[in-house]
Amino acid sequence: MRLNSNKNLLQNHPLTSQRCLLLELLNNAEDHIDAKELYQRASKKDESICPATVYRSLNLFNELGLINQINLGMDRRYYEIKKSQENYYFVCRKCSKIIKFQNPQLKKMIESVQKKHRFNVTKAELCLEGYCPECGKKGKKD
DSSP states (O other): OOSTTOTTTTTTSOOOHHHHHHHHHHHHOSSOBOHHHHHHHHHHHOTTOOHHHHHHHHHHHHHTTSEEEEEOSSSOEEEEEOOOSEEEEEEETTTOOEEEEOOHHHHHHHHHHHHHHTOOOOOEEEEEEEOOHHHHHTTOOO
């Protein structure tokens, strides 16, 4: 995501230095990030940023379709820069590891269902819960 070259990025909302920082941190995150971690990283670069700014910005970015909000249970939300309309995840029930994956068969299935029902799919999200290889080897179950 190129922030400097896209003045319409936030439509009619100002592209403040704090919003730029948050988008930059999300873009540079190697993995999914929650609001608390995003705030911690942002406050190291800008001491004036507050948690409310982070939450309001995440809500705005989500409304504008700039980020994916991944809801894992009632109180677990993670964020990432939107790079694709299809998002598929494995979530470990023991260690909470999130593994993103691609699957051409799922994409074909969505296209087929979309065509059959004449429905324009704009977002597809699938979250599969289970145990990652490390937790599965340890024999840890619910």
